[in-house]
Amino acid sequence: MLLVNESPYEFTKDITPSDLAAKIKPEADLFIVNGFPSEATAVLEDGDSCWLIRKGEKPAADEMQRLLYARHTPGVHDKIKDAAVGVMGLGGLGSLVAIALARIGVGRLLLVDFDVVEPSNLNRQQYFVDQVGEKKTAALKENLSRINPYLVIETVDAVLTEESIPEVFGAVDVLAECFDGAEMKAAALRCALTALKGKGFVGASGVAGFEDNNTVCTRKIRDGVYVVGDGETAARPGQGLMAPRVGIAAHHQANQILRLLLGEA
Amino acid sequence: MTVAEGLAVESLLLELELNPATVVVECDSKIILRDDYETTILKEGSVVELIKFVGGG
Numbered sequence: 001m002l003l004v005n006e007s008p009y010e011f012t013k014d015i016t017p018s019d020l021a022a023k024i025k026p027e028a029d030l031f032i033v034n035g036f037p038s039e040a041t042a043v044l045e046d047g048d049s050c051w052l053i054r055k056g057e058k059p060a061a062d063e064m065q066r067l068l069y070a071r072h073t074p075g076v077h078d079k080i081k082d083a084a085v086g087v088m089g090l091g092g093l094g095s096l097v098a099i100a101l102a103r104i105g106v107g108r109l110l111l112v113d114f115d116v117v118e119p120s121n122l123n124r125q126q127y128f129v130d131q132v133g134e135k136k137t138a139a140l141k142e143n144l145s146r147i148n149p150y151l152v153i154e155t156v157d158a159v160l161t162e163e164s165i166p167e168v169f170g171a172v173d174v175l176a177e178c179f180d181g182a183e184m185k186a187a188a189l190r191c192a193l194t195a196l197k198g199k200g201f202v203g204a205s206g207v208a209g210f211e212d213n214n215t216v217c218t219r220k221i222r223d224g225v226y227v228v229g230d231g232e233t234a235a236r237p238g239q240g241l242m243a244p245r246v247g248i249a250a251h252h253q254a255n256q257i258l259r260l261l262l263g264e265a
Numbered sequence: 266m267t268v269a270e271g272l273a274v275e276s277l278l279l280e281l282e283l284n285p286a287t288v289v290v291e292c293d294s295k296i297i298l299r300d301d302y303e304t305t306i307l308k309e310g311s312v313v314e315l316i317k318f319v320g321g322g
Contacts, residue, residue: 089322091322092322093322094322162299178322179322180320180321180322181320182284182286182287182318182319182320183284183286183287183318185287185318185320185322186286186287186288186289186299186316186317186318187299189289189316189318190289190296190298190299193289193291193296194296194298203318204322205317205318205319206319206321207321207322208319208321221316227316231317231319232319233319233321234319234320234321235319235320235321235322236320241321241322246321246322
């Protein structure tokens, strides 16, 4: 048996990517066999995996699903494809948390921020030079759609407050607190422990500078409620926010969110 | 720790040199809302948990 674009296909002797393309995808102009680019005329062996690709073409929805099924540990995709995660703040943490979740196919994302992309954001936030001046909500939605066009992405362009958080995020499964300011970080956790009690929550505190990697940790506050970071290194003059360490923390957050969605935490 | 009788949560945080707006406070298993920091008075034997935040993200 062969695996062609992640679907089973009957093996026959001397079959080539070119033969498969003729039957399945005549327009294919790139052939990946067992993870490596291959000649169209290479002879395939039983058990090989072959991707037939047309360069620049967007994979169909079912192809994208099969790709994610194949790449993830069995059982993961079914648990995350309809899950909803709310991201509060789309800066260095939030933009990267959203990208990690989009890449693994978390099906529904609610992205909230009031700000626009500024040049000073580009040292750590997941935007591009040509997006400077755009609303972060619109810019991030555009970038996520380029990663996976089949996600359901909602955006709210607004300043969040302790009063509005429960209303805006009432329908999500897990909350990612990715605010910049310490006051809103505290406000979000209070919401998670009161009005939004029972939802998963992963916040962050202490992600600035270039301190030791391993001082960033994921601390359990309550069942289902976590805060990532070293708890100490605030952003301040002389201790800036930079892509590497903010990225470590954001991926702690994203992995903890995944663990919550999978029932592992 | 020992504190003055009748101390409010707000005053405790200021005594600890914390910015009250950046701290989540649980007192005797109850989360204290931000508006109640000044009116919530600590009692003998109160168990207080503080979770403080620093900025940056």
